[in-house]
Amino acid sequence: MRKKIVAGNWKMNTLPSEGVELAKAVVAGRGEVCECVNFIVCPPFTHLSQVIEAVKGSNIAVGAQDCATETKGAYTGEVAAQMIAALGCKYVILGHSERRQYYGETSETLNKKMAQAYANGLTPIYCVGENLEEREAGNHFAVCKAQIEEVVFNLTEEQFANLVIAYEPVWAIGTGKTATADQAQEIHAYIREVLREKFGALAEECPILYGGSCKPSNAAEIFAKEDVDGGLIGGAALVAGDFLAIGKGF
Numbered sequence: 001m002r003k004k005i006v007a008g009n010w011k012m013n014t015l016p017s018e019g020v021e022l023a024k025a026v027v028a029g030r031g032e033v034c035e036c037v038n039f040i041v042c043p044p045f046t047h048l049s050q051v052i053e054a055v056k057g058s059n060i061a062v063g064a065q066d067c068a069t070e071t072k073g074a075y076t077g078e079v080a081a082q083m084i085a086a087l088g089c090k091y092v093i094l095g096h097s098e099r100r101q102y103y104g105e106t107s108e109t110l111n112k113k114m115a116q117a118y119a120n121g122l123t124p125i126y127c128v129g130e131n132l133e134e135r136e137a138g139n140h141f142a143v144c145k146a147q148i149e150e151v152v153f154n155l156t157e158e159q160f161a162n163l164v165i166a167y168e169p170v171w172a173i174g175t176g177k178t179a180t181a182d183q184a185q186e187i188h189a190y191i192r193e194v195l196r197e198k199f200g201a202l203a204e205e206c207p208i209l210y211g212g213s214c215k216p217s218n219a220a221e222i223f224a225k226e227d228v229d230g231g232l233i234g235g236a237a238l239v240a241g242d243f244l245a246i247g248k249g250f
């Protein structure tokens with residue numbers, strides 16, 4: 001049985017006090033959702049420690065939204081994986097399309113970040129996905145395959161066994177447009193097939209999350225698909241009731 005995961009990517013939203021309130025509200029409502037769902041919240045770096053404190057004693061995990069390529073040193077403005085891990089974070093989102101698009105992250109950068117994450121005991125949530133142009137040209141399979149081959153294929157089996165993948169079509173992120181459940185299933189199954197080529201039966205265990213305008217009204221239909229193991233949620237993760245309701249989609 002693959003893990004069911006609902007992860008909230010808060011992006012550059014919430015002030016520390018608001019983040020703590022949001023986390024507390026998620027903790028307060030957690031009991032209404034099946035224990036089988038693993039909730040993760042990913043606040044900005046500035047309030048990671050306060051949010052970790054706020055969820056203490058609950059079974060909600062905390063992740064960061066990125067980490068540095070280097071271990072430590074003269075890299076002004078960067079945050080090292082070891083710093084994140086020292087706070088008590090368990091996860092780190094890597095390769096989000098906004099990082100690829102606005103900050104020029106490439107597979108080369110991401111290989112280094114993945115290595116940092118694993119060296120510090122963090123589970124990466126590695127994001128892949130095509131943009132609208134690529135989808136319209138029918139290149140979405142090739143784009144996702146390359147993003148997997150260039151990074152995930154460099155992992156050891158042990159590392160791969162501790163990986164979460166998020167498929168996020170760029171055209172669906174923050175746009176209100178969601179991939180249909182069938183579109184999600186089609187590409188999730190394809191991604192799993194690519195993973196199987198390299199990692200064999202281990203591919204069956206890898207959670208693959210859908211992301212892109214996932215909300216309470218569409219989560220259940222998408223999560224019902226065989227190869228969809230949960231969601232990476234942006235906008236709807238900023239409202240505790242919506243985030244929890246997405247978890248009820250299982």
Ligand code: PGA
Pocket residue numbers: 009168172173174175211212213214232233234235236
């Ligand atoms: P969205 O973002 O749910 O606001 O579309 C998803 C994401 O980028 O992780």
